[in-house]
Amino acid sequence: MNFIQRQMYNPVALVGAFFALLILLIGVLWILIPPPPKTIEMATGFPSGLYYQFGERLKVEVAKESVNLKIKSTGGTIDNLALLSDPKSGVDFAMVQGRVANLTQYPQLISIAGMFYEPIWVWYREGVFKR
Structure with missing residues (x-):
């Protein structure tokens, strides 16, 4: 106990204890919180449609990160x-037209952006109308 009381006012010991706790905290978070996925699958629509073209542009942008x-081509919404x-489909995101989904039928889905x-x-x- 006498050793701890002597080191309590030692600046080198305080800085060392701070960094030891910081490293321990980072190590615990590294193990407990998984990193975000590096591969994402997104359902868009017909290959000739606007949603598919947007998906292709988004693919280029997220590749920078x-x-x-x-991109999975589908029949639509x-x-x-x-x-x-x-x-089991493997699809993480999808582009869906607004107000098409019945919220009672799909309660687990969340809209993230318009x-x-x-x-x-x-x-x-x-x-x-001339009658």
Whole structure:
């Protein structure tokens, strides 16, 4: 006990104890918290569609951060929702049109970002409202 009391006011001992605790904390966090994945799979849509093209551009951007993005071409929003709800599909992210998913049917899914503004166009024939 006498040794600890003598070292309590020693600046070298205090700095050494601080760094020892810091190294211990970093070591524990290194073991307990896994690093983020380096490979991600994302479902987009048809290869000729805007979502697929956006996925390809995103793939180039995340490659700069050493992340491999795999783009999976699908039939669209309904297929993407089915892949997201199936844990064996391997799909981590998907692009889905807004207000298509029934929240009661997919309670485990979370929206992380809005990507595009998609207006709805309504077309009609000229003679329909003349009656």
